[in-house]
Amino acid sequence: QMKKQCDQKLVIRMKTECIPCSLNFNTQCPAGYTKITNGTGIPDCRYYLEIKTHTLSFPGCRHHCMKEFEQPECCKGYWGPDCMGK
Numbered sequence: 410q411m412k413k414q415c416d417q418k419l420v421i422r423m424k425t426e427c428i429p430c431s432l433n434f435n436t437q438c439p440a441g442y443t444k445i446t447n448g449t450g451i452p453d454c455r456y457y458l459e460i461k462t463h464t465l466s467f468p469g470c471r472h473h474c475m476k477e478f479e480q481p482e483c484c485k486g487y488w489g490p491d492c493m494g495k
Contacts, residue, residue: 444474
């Protein structure tokens with residue numbers, strides 16, 4: 410029997426909020442996401458502090474997270490919720 414269901418594996422990537430690197434060690438990814446960076450994360454961003462009338466910008470760190478999931482899809486030549494043939 411021909412395979413009717415050909416699910417696609419999708420990866421969603423996201424980054425956590427930029428914060429001081431020294432505070433980023435224990436930052437967690439959102440529920441369902443896996444942290445793919447470790448330690449203090451990646452120093453590729455800036456965070457801002459407002460002090461009275463000035464806004465100061467500082468280099469910061471953030472973590473990269475990913476989530477994998479399967480998207481149901483029919484194989485070529487099949488269609489519909491039950492992947493019916495032609």
